[in-house]
Amino acid sequence: MGKKSKKNRQNQNKPDLGLHASRLGIDLGGTKILAGVVDDQGRILGSAKRKTRPERGVDEVIARIVKTAQDAVVDAGLDMSAIKAIGIGAPGVADYRTGVIEFAPNLNNWVNVALGPRLEQALGVPVIVENDVNAGTYGEATVGAAAGYRSVVGIFPGTGIGGGIILDGRLLRGAHNAAGEIGHMVVLIDGPRCGCGRRGCIEALASRTAIERDILGELRGGRKSLISELIDPDNPQITSGTLATALAERDPLVTDVIERAAYHLGVFTGSLINGLDPECVVYGGGLIEACGPVMLPIIRETTYRYLIRPIEPDRLPILEAALGDNAVLLGAAMLAAVEAEPA
Amino acid sequence: MGKKSKKNRQNQNKPDLGLHASRLGIDLGGTKILAGVVDDQGRILGSAKRKTRPERGVDEVIARIVKTAQDAVVDAGLDMSAIKAIGIGAPGVADYRTGVIEFAPNLNNWVNVALGPRLEQALGVPVIVENDVNAGTYGEATVGAAAGYRSVVGIFPGTGIGGGIILDGRLLRGAHNAAGEIGHMVVLIDGPRCGCGRRGCIEALASRTAIERDILGELRGGRKSLISELIDPDNPQITSGTLATALAERDPLVTDVIERAAYHLGVFTGSLINGLDPECVVYGGGLIEACGPVMLPIIRETTYRYLIRPIEPDRLPILEAALGDNAVLLGAAMLAAVEAEPA
Numbered sequence: 001m002g003k004k005s006k007k008n009r010q011n012q013n014k015p016d017l018g019l020h021a022s023r024l025g026i027d028l029g030g031t032k033i034l035a036g037v038v039d040d041q042g043r044i045l046g047s048a049k050r051k052t053r054p055e056r057g058v059d060e061v062i063a064r065i066v067k068t069a070q071d072a073v074v075d076a077g078l079d080m081s082a083i084k085a086i087g088i089g090a091p092g093v094a095d096y097r098t099g100v101i102e103f104a105p106n107l108n109n110w111v112n113v114a115l116g117p118r119l120e121q122a123l124g125v126p127v128i129v130e131n132d133v134n135a136g137t138y139g140e141a142t143v144g145a146a147a148g149y150r151s152v153v154g155i156f157p158g159t160g161i162g163g164g165i166i167l168d169g170r171l172l173r174g175a176h177n178a179a180g181e182i183g184h185m186v187v188l189i190d191g192p193r194c195g196c197g198r199r200g201c202i203e204a205l206a207s208r209t210a211i212e213r214d215i216l217g218e219l220r221g222g223r224k225s226l227i228s229e230l231i232d233p234d235n236p237q238i239t240s241g242t243l244a245t246a247l248a249e250r251d252p253l254v255t256d257v258i259e260r261a262a263y264h265l266g267v268f269t270g271s272l273i274n275g276l277d278p279e280c281v282v283y284g285g286g287l288i289e290a291c292g293p294v295m296l297p298i299i300r301e302t303t304y305r306y307l308i309r310p311i312e313p314d315r316l317p318i319l320e321a322a323l324g325d326n327a328v329l330l331g332a333a334m335l336a337a338v339e340a341e342p343a
Numbered sequence: 344m345g346k347k348s349k350k351n352r353q354n355q356n357k358p359d360l361g362l363h364a365s366r367l368g369i370d371l372g373g374t375k376i377l378a379g380v381v382d383d384q385g386r387i388l389g390s391a392k393r394k395t396r397p398e399r400g401v402d403e404v405i406a407r408i409v410k411t412a413q414d415a416v417v418d419a420g421l422d423m424s425a426i427k428a429i430g431i432g433a434p435g436v437a438d439y440r441t442g443v444i445e446f447a448p449n450l451n452n453w454v455n456v457a458l459g460p461r462l463e464q465a466l467g468v469p470v471i472v473e474n475d476v477n478a479g480t481y482g483e484a485t486v487g488a489a490a491g492y493r494s495v496v497g498i499f500p501g502t503g504i505g506g507g508i509i510l511d512g513r514l515l516r517g518a519h520n521a522a523g524e525i526g527h528m529v530v531l532i533d534g535p536r537c538g539c540g541r542r543g544c545i546e547a548l549a550s551r552t553a554i555e556r557d558i559l560g561e562l563r564g565g566r567k568s569l570i571s572e573l574i575d576p577d578n579p580q581i582t583s584g585t586l587a588t589a590l591a592e593r594d595p596l597v598t599d600v601i602e603r604a605a606y607h608l609g610v611f612t613g614s615l616i617n618g619l620d621p622e623c624v625v626y627g628g629g630l631i632e633a634c635g636p637v638m639l640p641i642i643r644e645t646t647y648r649y650l651i652r653p654i655e656p657d658r659l660p661i662l663e664a665a666l667g668d669n670a671v672l673l674g675a676a677m678l679a680a681v682e683a684e685p686a
Contacts, residue, residue: 039378093652151518165618167510174620175494176654184651186614189531189548189607197653200610205532264532267543271529275508275615277517307541308527311519 003326022078024069024125025089025333027132028061030054030106035068036326037076037083038333042143044326046076054108061107062115066122084334085340086119086127087332089135095177096339099129128340130171130330134180138171138323139165139210139331140282145322151278155182156285156321157265158240160195161203165276177223183207187268199211202268207262208287214237214257225253241291247294255294262295266302273316274308284321367468368451368676369431370402370668373397373449378411379669380426381418381676383488387669389419396489404450405458417449428683429462429470430675432478438520439682442472445520451670471516471683475671477523480507482516482674483625488665493622498525499606499628499664501583502649503538504546514678526550532613545611546589549604551630556601562565567594583633584618595666598637605638609645616659617651627664635663 027034028260029052036047047072050064065088073080079100090106099116100105116129130138137154146152154164163181165172170181183203184196191200195209204210216236227246231238246254269281272309281303288295300318304311365388370377372395379390391414393407414421435447442459443449459472480497488493497507504526508515523611526546527539534543538552547553558570559579569592573585574636589597611678612624624646633636643661647654666673 009368107654148662172510172619175622176620178616178650178652178654179618179620181617181620181651184617186530186610186616186649187532189534189610191532198649198651200530201614207601234436267529267532271527272618273521274524274527275506275514275618277522277524279518305683306529306541307521308524308541309519309521311521315519 008130019037021084021337022076022082023333023336024072024083024086024333025329025336026069026086027135027328027332028065028088028090028107029132030091031072033068034325034329035065035066035072036329036333037072037078038330040337042139042330042334044330046074046078048072048075050102052107052151054106057108058113059343061161062118062122065119069123080123080125083123084125084126084149085336086125087135087334087336087340088115088127088129089117089132089328089332090115090129091132094129094131096128096130096173096235099127101129102177104163106157126319126340128332128336130332130335131180132163132165134171134173135164135331135335136162136284136323136327137166137180137282137331138329138335139213139329140284140321140325141166141331142284142334143323144327145319146280146282149279151276152276152280152282152322153182153272154282154284155265155274156283157261157288158286159208162206162219162285165278167278182272185268185272187264187271202264205264206268208238211243211257211261213286214260215253218253218257223253226251227254240286243287244290247291258291258294259298262263262298263302265295266299266305269299269303269318270306273311274306278316280316281318282321283318284323286328288320289324295321347497357588364427364680365419365425366676366679367415367426367429368482368672368674368679369408369412369429369479370671370675371395371408371431371433371450372475376408376411377668378408378674379635379672379673380415380421383680385482385677387673389413389415389417389421390497391418392536395450397449400451401453401456401484405461406466408462412462419650421467423466426466426468428679429468430478430625430670430677430679430683431458431462431470431472431473432475432675433458433596437472438521439471439472439473439516441469444472448625469679469683471675473482473486474507474523476505477507477514477516478674479505480509480523480625480628481672481678482666482670482672483627483664484509484674485677486488486666486673487625488662488668489623489625492622494618494619495623495625496525496612496615496621497625497627498663499607499626500550500604500631501629502551504550508621510619510621524617528611528615529606530614534663545607548607549611551583551586554600554604554630556587557603558596561596561600566596567659569594570597581635583629587633587658588633595632601634601637602641605641605658606645608638609642610649612642612646612661616646616654617649621659623659624661625664626661627666628669633668639663
């Protein structure tokens with residue numbers, strides 16, 4: 001898919017201000033860095049990957065990002081001067097105005113790292129920095145499952161529950177760069193303890209971590225499940241893949257817990273729609289990728305039942321994310337196209 | 344306050360496109376119609392009031408709105424030709440693009456009434472139609488407690504719980520005219536039954552109706568309270584004023600129930616901020632007007648405790664509404680100024 005564009009691009013003059021402008025999107029994760037050169041249509045013309053190694057410190061991580069970016073540009077058969085803008089999605093609180101990562105626990109606790117300015121200096125290209133889940137939602141809303149919709153809520157249940165809100169085509173950053181933390185919206189006052197220390201957040205009810213807690217609790221209470229044979233009793237972590245295996249075997253305990261989580265997500269989704277009334281909702285994340293066939297029908301049925309003003313499903317679809325592991329880099333690149341480039 | 348402006352206006356040429364432009368704001372309620380002529384600064388230059396009489400049918404209500412509008416203009420010492428635009432807040436689902444009230448249970452079940460076009464025809468002035476709570480929030484955000492803030496969430500607990508969301512200076516209508524129904528966001532999955540038929544909506548936990556239900560339940564269970572002496576046993580309704588009286592007497596039952604409702608509102612407010620991150624929150628409505636001194640400190644303390652990303656209270660204040668009964672007409676007039684007038 002990207003091959004033809006790659007050849008075309010090499011024959012073009014620089015700087016490229018036409019239809020085939022290229023941006024670089026980077027997904028900075030706690031374990032790996034993904035970079036991709038992305039065209040206007042969201043096609044990936046070249047890419048590269050490297051481990052993050054956050055334990056080696058900020059300078060090393062930034063050097064690794066720079067190398068990965070350069071590798072992706074080479075893979076696309078381009079020169080960095082052909083890149084109009086760079087977008088980077090990072091796992092933490094990002095100030096998109098200054099490019100500073102205010103706090104990133106998953107990067108060995110970065111505090112106030114001027115990621116954007118440092119990458120601009122190293123690469124000579126305008127850089128925009130964004131929270132990774134916001135970037136992923138933006139990717140799905142521009143070149144993914146929700147392409148063509150202008151108001152989109154993204155919900156990504158995995159280890160936690162991330163999300164993003166796009167209204168009238170614009171990512172909602174909030175007045176203090178704190179919008180879109182939908183995993184910590186409360187759906188069960190005084191409910192189960194959340195990883196954040198509070199109680200009853202949707203993340204404490206329907207993330208993979210919450211599901212793991214509920215299944216292990218039932219096992220300790222004596223309930224039988226084939227999941228006992230699938231996990232290491234000394235380190236009883238339950239991956240999304242393990243959940244999918246148990247679902248495929250119709251294990252009653254896992255099915256019960258997953259169905260309840262999906263019900264909670266459905267009530268939450270209906271509730272969010274009552275407040276925000278988006279054009280569509282996109283569900284993605286590790287838990288949905290693994291267990292979507294069981295969870296999504298329950299999420300959908302419950303959501304529409306919880307709407308205070310009935311809206312037909314086809315007028316407010318609940319879509320499954322389409323970009324997989326490329327969502328963050330694609331969204332970061334698309335965001336850079338509208339926000340990092342001089343008009 | 345409005346007197347001086349009134350005299351000034353009579354000496355001006357028409358049409359008035361200058362600083363002292365006037366709009367008409369109308370608050371169409373289930374029991375009364377309020378109309379006011381409003382200047383650019385949100386001052387009321389003249390006003391009028393009339394009963395709604397929804398039981399007499401749509402035509403009669405519209406005729407009464409027209410008369411009330413005309414009376415307000417006369418009260419301001421003006422002619423209708425001096426009015427640049429009219430905004431009307433109505434208790435129901437309003438399509439602001441067409442001016443149609445899609446559904447209004449409190450107006451004797453209006454369905455698809457072309458209120459905007461009919462008023463435009465009768466009065467010869469552009470009309471914008473909006474949901475009343477949205478209009479009230481817009482009033483507080485432009486000329487009320489939150490004037491100067493561009494992203495505002497309004498929460499109005501009374502018989503139900505209404506609300507409105509303003510982001511970047513614009514009222515959030517949603518993709519299906521259904522945004523801002525925050526009273527039906529769920530904070531206690533499978534919790535108490537709500538008037539809407541679902542369970543656990545914040546309205547089912549913290550509206551005056553919910554508080555009344557909880558107090559009457561405790562009385563039936565044998566708990567003593569001076570509220571027994573304040574209500575009619577044959578028709579046991581508990582008004583916000585009665586609640587305030589019982590609070591002033593430090594009645595333990597009423598205090599318990601009100602404090603719990605305030606706690607629920609605080610968790611809900613923190614939760615909403617985690618999603619939307621506005622610049623401020625405005626609390627108004629009958630319950631807050633009557634019981635604010637007890638409820639607001641609890642709401643504030645709980646809200647800030649529930650923020651996933653700590654924000655100092657002075658950077659995200661929780662304000663008390665300032666416009667009282669004029670909020671809807673003022674907001675409708677201010678909205679008409681930006682949306683109903685040709686640019």
